[in-house]
Every structure is written in structure tokens, then in C-alpha cells.
Amino acid sequence: MPPLQAAAFAVAISALAWRTGALRPGGAAAAAVIGACVLTVAGWPGGLVLLAFFLPASASSRLWPGPPSPLDPKDDQRDIWQVLANGAAPALALVAGGPGALLGFAAGLAAAAADTWATSIGAHSRTAPRHILTGATVSRGSSGGVTPLGTLGAAAGALLVALAAQPLVGWRGTATALGIGLAGMLLDSALGAAVQGRFHCDRCDRASEWRRHRCGGTTRPLGGYAWLNNDGVNALATAAATAAGWAAWAWCCSP
Numbered sequence: 623m624p625p626l627q628a629a630a631f632a633v634a635i636s637a638l639a640w641r642t643g644a645l646r647p648g649g650a651a652a653a654a655v656i657g658a659c660v661l662t663v664a665g666w667p668g669g670l671v672l673l674a675f676f677l678p679a680s681a682s683s684r685l686w687p688g689p690p691s692p693l694d695p696k697d698d699q700r701d702i703w704q705v706l707a708n709g710a711a712p713a714l715a716l717v718a719g720g721p722g723a724l725l726g727f728a729a730g731l732a733a734a735a736a737d738t739w740a741t742s743i744g745a746h747s748r749t750a751p752r753h754i755l756t757g758a759t760v761s762r763g764s765s766g767g768v769t770p771l772g773t774l775g776a777a778a779g780a781l782l783v784a785l786a787a788q789p790l791v792g793w794r795g796t797a798t799a800l801g802i803g804l805a806g807m808l809l810d811s812a813l814g815a816a817v818q819g820r821f822h823c824d825r826c827d828r829a830s831e832w833r834r835h836r837c838g839g840t841t842r843p844l845g846g847y848a849w850l851n852n853d854g855v856n857a858l859a860t861a862a863a864t865a866a867g868w869a870a871w872a873w874c875c876s877p
């Protein structure tokens with residue numbers, strides 16, 4: 623698609639997402655840039671893959687909200703960091719080009735969808751999450767905690783994105799994107815468990831993911847890297863899945 627036309631569509635769709643409250647202004651700006659890149663390089667088939675990630679991710683938390691997390695995650699209006707964590711690496715793969723660009727794009731978004739669905743569907747789990755590395759029961763909403771229901775949700779999210787990408791990458795590419803998407807979600811959980819910063823608010827006696835708690839007080843670091851938050855972990859997992867898809871094309875899927 624010509625770049626100007628792509629930019630016009632991307633701005634219009636992002637503005638709509640901002641107006642409906644799915645994106646904050648910064649998130650909408652980042653989504654417009656990502657959308658313009660995707661539509662320019664991959665046209666409407668690429669835009670369809672983006673929507674297969676974005677529409678269910680924003681709809682599920684509204685149509686079927688989970689119980690409030692005991693932690694303090696961001697609300698369901700995506701900000702610029704969340705949009706970049708999920709969309710920057712897949713869009714960069716398209717812009718960088720090369721034979722594996724489309725599969726990198728699809729695999730990265732499949733991983734982003736898997737993680738998003740695991741979180742929103744997993745919030746409904748009746749069984750307590752288990753730590754992905756130790757198997758110990760952990761509190762709901764903890765990074766690195768996994769449930770069977772959340773894992774099923776992850777598979778559904780990755781499958782939807784991979785199927786939407788079928789016209790771009792073929793059936794073998796679809797299967798590969800699904801597999802890489804699920805592996806990316808597991809990597810996301812493992813990084814969340816092992817290296818993401820963990821904090822505690824002494825004033826509220828609550829676990830937190832942030833250096834500053836929602837009560838306004840400063841939290842106490844408990845472990846992990848204090849500078850690495852959930853968005854950073856998502857960005858790492860999405861980038862790894864994108865790179866894996868880009869590299870996988872040559873041996874799995876190229877005709």
C-alpha cells in the first residue's frame with residue numbers, strides 16, 4: 623500500500639481505538655506508526671494480522687473482565703510502552719525485510735497474543751497459579767505464575783493470529799508461528815518469574831510490580847532487576863519470537 627494511504631488508515635484506526643478507550647494517547651500514537659509500517663509493507667493482509675491481535679486483546683477485558691488482581695497491573699487502556707512491547711519488534715521485522723520478514727512478524731504477534739490472552743483468560747482460573755520454574759503455588763496475578771486455563775487461552779490467542787497470517791506465510795508458516803508464539807509465552811513467563819523486578823509496599827502490605835505503589839508510597843525491592851518491568855519482559859519475549867520466526871523461515875517454510 624502507498625505509504626501516505628497506509629498512514630491515513632493507521633491514524634484513523636488508532637484514533638478510533640483512542641476514542642473508544644482501548645488506547646491512551648501515547649499508545650494510539652505508537653499504534654499509528656506501527657500500523658502505517660505494517661500496511662505499507664504487507665497491505666491489508668498484514669493489517670488483518672494486527673487486528674487479530676489487537677481486537678480480541680482489547681475486547682476480552684471489557685466483555686469478560688476478570689476479578690481484580692491482588693497486584694497492581696496497568697488498567698486495560700494500553701499505553702505507549704505496552705503497544706511498543708507488543709508491536710515494535712514485529713513491525714521492525716517487516717521494515718527490515720528479508721525472506722523471513724513475514725514469518726517474523728506473524729510469530730512475534732502470535733507470542734504477544736499468547737501472553738495477552740494468558741493474562742486475561744488466566745485471570746478467570748479457579749485454580750491458583752503455579753510458578754513456572756519452581757512449581758510452587760503463587761498468588762494470582764504474579765508474573766511467572768501459570769494456570770491450565772491461562773495456557774489454553776494463550777494457545778487460542780496464538781492460533782488466531784497464526785491463522786490470520788496464513789495468506790502471508792502459508793500453512794507451514796502458520797504452524798511455525800503458532801509453535802513460536804507458545805514458546806514465546808513460556809519465555810515471557812520464565813523471564814517474569816526469574817528476572818522481572820518484584821516489589822513490596824510496606825504501607826499497604828501488598829506485593830507490587832512497580833517502584834511506586836498505587837497508594838503513592840515507594841515500594842521495597844524484593845528481587846529481580848528493579849529496572850525490568852512487565853513491559854520490558856514482554857518486549858524481550860516478543861523480540862525473541864520475532865527473531866525466531868525470521869530465522870525459521872529459511873529452513874521450515876520457504877518454498
Ligand SMILES: [Zn+2]
Nearest residue numbers: 823826835837
Ligand atoms: Zn501501597
